[in-house]
Amino acid sequence: MAGLSLVNVKKIYPASNDQKKAKKAKKQEAASDEKKAQLQVTSEGVVAVQDFNLEVSDKEFIVLVGPSGCGKSTTLRMIAGLEEISAGELYIDGKLMNDVAPKDRDIAMVFQNYALYPHMTVRENMAFPLKLRKVPKDEINQKVEQAAQILDITQYLDRKPKALSGGQRQRVAIGRAIVREPKVLLMDEPLSNLDAKLRNQMRAEIIKLRHRIDTTFIYVTHDQTEAMTLGDRIVIMKDGFIQQIGTPQEVFDHPANLFVAGFIGTPQMNFFDAELVKQDGRYAVVLDGMTVVLSDEKQERLAAHGVAAQHVTLGVRPQHISLQGDSTMVKARMDVFEMMGSEIHLHATMNGRDMVIIVPTMDISGDYADAFTIGKEVDFTFSGSACHVFGSDGKNLEF
Structure with missing residues (x-):
């Protein structure tokens, strides 16, 4: 290898x-x-x-x-x-x-469209690259059987691709690649x-x-x-x-x-216009009047890079937002909610920006439809460890 x-x-x-x-x-x-x-x-x-x-x-x-x-x-x-x-x-x-x-x-490559030979059986498709290399027949049979067993397609070896489902065809394509080792x-x-x-x-x-x-x-x-x-x-x-x-x-x-913050994670990270400030030597973010002091880990990273107070884009993942808190909270207007079984995705608007809040259904008492009414205001907050701060160039200020 x-x-x-x-x-x-x-x-x-x-x-x-x-x-x-x-x-x-x-x-x-x-x-x-x-x-x-x-x-x-x-x-x-x-x-x-x-x-x-x-x-x-x-x-x-x-x-x-x-x-x-x-x-x-x-x-x-x-x-x-x-x-x-x-x-x-x-x-x-x-x-x-x-x-x-x-x-x-x-090297071997598995393509999106499987690229199997329709006139060949599964066995023949998998054996084809080995035949091109003039590998002995006994060795070909052994490798094909071994790959078929790994992929659980032994029972399909004598079928042609048209008789297989999409998932089975994909296994055959993978098998044809791995027989070459x-x-x-x-x-x-x-x-x-x-x-x-x-x-x-x-x-x-x-x-x-x-x-x-x-x-x-x-x-x-x-x-x-x-x-x-x-x-x-x-x-x-x-x-x-x-x-x-x-x-x-x-x-x-x-x-x-x-870009990475918005691309990785489902639903994607929420972004807000906020201010990064220093209070008593510690970094905090201010969002619509709510001040959240960042975690010790984030304090160390920002201090190590000598980050100054500035306007930032604040990122918070939907699962890290809470509708309950002891500190000051900010308001958003409910637009729609999606019932996902174990959790509810609340789609809301805050200062003109769309956002999503994930609420576990076990945290809701009574009928969730009564708890979340379209057009109603909801209060939310988040912890300092959930904050990601991005500068004007889009880069994470911690790194």
């Missing part, structure tokens, strides 16, 4: 002549400058991935996550050799792979075509799989739930740039910027 390194990797798609002409015509327009920044258009072309640096340990499970168009699938395809690396270096097991053909990189297994949104219940089941199967086979995994998804449940570490991307790398708990508890 192998570790993997990406060093200053960059991917540029050259601009066509028409694109170059259009860019030149709009060069004088201010709006064009704004678009250029968003699309990362340079004289060389459109920059899809920029300054990508990542060290992946042997047998680690890495998840690349981000919105559509952020460059995660392009990065995966560069690792696979399906896209040329415009700049930077890719190392697998310590060997430079930039100019190595995909078939010689000792690759150094690195790449997975490009493999669960996006499945329904919600099947996605949950397949996530559990992939977690089991990674403990059964000794392979390095790199997994691409736009679903942050998949990222949080599958990855040893998560690489969060936006517009071709890495925003943050960390364990699921790290990126949830300590988001590096506003």
Whole structure:
């Protein structure tokens, strides 16, 4: 098995002549400058991935996550050799792979659309990559049977893909990849075509799989739930740039910027316009007249960076907001509530900003419909340990 390194990797798609002409015509327009920044258009072309640096340990499970168009699938395809690396270096097991053909990189890839051969049986689909390598027939049968047993598809080996469900086809696609015993297994949104219940089941199967086979995994998804449940570490991307790398708990508890804070977590973090102040040498946030002193951990981080009092964007996760408190509370207007079984999601408006409050149903006495009336004002508060403060540049002031 192998570790993997990406060093200053960059991917540029050259601009066509028409694109170059259009860019030149709009060069004088201010709006064009704004678009250029968003699309990362340079004289060389459109920059899809920029300054990508990542060290992946042997047998680690890495998840690349981000919105559509952020460059995660392009990065995966560069690792696979399906896209040329415009700049930077890719190392697998310590060997430079930039100019190595995909078939010689000792990797396997599972695609979103399964890519099974419809005229072949499951057994033949799984055996196909080994036949191409001229592996002895007995060894092929042994590896196919072993992979089928791991994935619980032994009973489907003589069926053709059209006779299988979406989840079964995905298992076959994974089986075809793992029979090769690759150094690195790449997975490009493999669960996006499945329904919600099947996605949950397949996530559990992939977690089991990674403990059964000794392979390095790199997994691409736009679903942050998949990222949080599958990855040893998560690489969060936006517009071709890495925003943050960390364990699921790290990126949830300590988001590096506003984008990460809003992207990770369901429902997403609430944001408020607030003031960061210092009172008696301690940091506090002031929101609509309510003052909340930050936790000791946050005090230390802010003090270490010499953060001054300033206007901030305050982030608080919905599950960390309380409707009960001994201190001063602030008001929000109820817009709608969603009954989720064990909890209720209250959608409200505070000073023109939408927000969500999660209330466990066990904390509600009587009929919840009477407790939460649309248009009614609710009082809420939160603790200092729940606060995340972001500066004018969107970065978390603690880091």
